[in-house]
Each structure stands twice: as C-alpha cells, then as structure tokens.
C-alpha cells in the first residue's frame with residue numbers, strides 16, 4: 001500500500017494532480033479542504049467552527065484536523081493507496097500522520113512537492129476564484145493563505161527531506177508533463 005502526501009502552496013495544483021493520479025492508480029484521495037467544505041455545506045458544528053478559519057485564510061487547529069484525518073482514513077482503508085492532499089500543513093500534523101500510520105503498521109511512502117513560483121500561484125488562484133465559488137479565493141485571503149503557507153507549512157519541506165522522502169517536481173508546464181513527473185517518482189517507489 002502506498003501513502004502519498006501531495007504537497008505545495010495553495011494553487012500549486014494538488015487537487016488537479018490528485019484527480020489524475022486517482023484515475024491512473026485507483027488510489028483513494030483525502031482532501032482535508034474538501035472534507036471541511038463538505039462539513040460547512042452540511043451545516044455541522046465542525047463546519048461552523050471551520051468556516052471562520054477558512055474565510056480568514058487561517059489553519060484549523062491541529063487537534064481538530066488530526067481527528068478528522070484519522071476517521072477519514074479509516075473509512076477509506078484497506079485500499080491500494082491513499083493520496084493526502086492538504087494534510088499535513090504543520091509539523092505537529094506531520095508528526096501525527098507518522099504516528100497514525102505507524103499505529104496501522106504503515107508509513108508515508110513519499111512526499112511529492114509541486115514547486116510553483118509565487119506570481120503564478122496568485123494568478124491561478126485569482127482565476128480560480130472567478131468560477132470556484134470559494135470564499136477564500138479572493139485577493140486579500142489569497143495573500144493571507146500564502147503567508148500561512150510560507151510560515152507554517154513550507155518548513156515541512158525540510159522535515160520530509162530529513163525523513164528522506166521529499167521529492168520535488170516542477171509544478172508548471174502542461175498537466176500531462178507534471179503528471180508524468182509525479183508518476184516517475186511513484187513508479188520508482
């Protein structure tokens with residue numbers, strides 16, 4: 001079984017590439033952003049709490065996210081593989097993921113980083129905002145999310161590098177080129 005973390009800033013193409021990898025390999029996909037938006041849509045208590053953070057471009061507290069992640073994972077497994085998209089976003093989340101998988105006799109097989117320049121991220125997210133209907137795809141919140149990424153999430157690149165499983169892939173070019181670069185890493189695992 002493969003556990004893959006697809007990693008990158010907001011707008012780096014994690015969701016798009018996850019969909020392609022799901023089609024190709026039959027993996028399950030856990031997008032914590034999608035899980036939270038589902039909770040908001042259903043008007044749950046969790047959704048109400050999450051909405052304030054999401055609309056402000058801030059991260060939901062780790063303790064809450066870790067519980068959601070474990071129950072989502074258990075609802076999908078056993079399976080051939082899982083793609084974690086949007087999780088982990090902090091070092092405590094990465095440590096919790098490592099422990100959660102170890103408790104289930106498995107581990108993260110690879111962290112796949114999509115590397116995209118900041119200007120490109122901003123223009124992609126502004127464009128996405130025209131059709132996504134996402135309250136957080138506006139210029140002010142985009143800037144906040146990119147700052148949160150830089151301060152809280154990007155240190156995970158060093159963290160996974162020290163685990164020996166960080167693979168960086170150029171996240172610009174055609175969808176097919178980016179997918180091929182990811183597949184090359186996955187097929188060599």
Ligand code: AMP
Pocket residue numbers: 010032033034036053054055057058059060061065085086087088089093136145
């Ligand atoms: P995304 O769809 O991955 O861009 O996530 C949208 C928003 O959901 C983020 O800006 C956060 O507010 C929240 N979120 C998603 N995943 C996480 C996570 N792993 N930890 C904390 N907050 C998260």
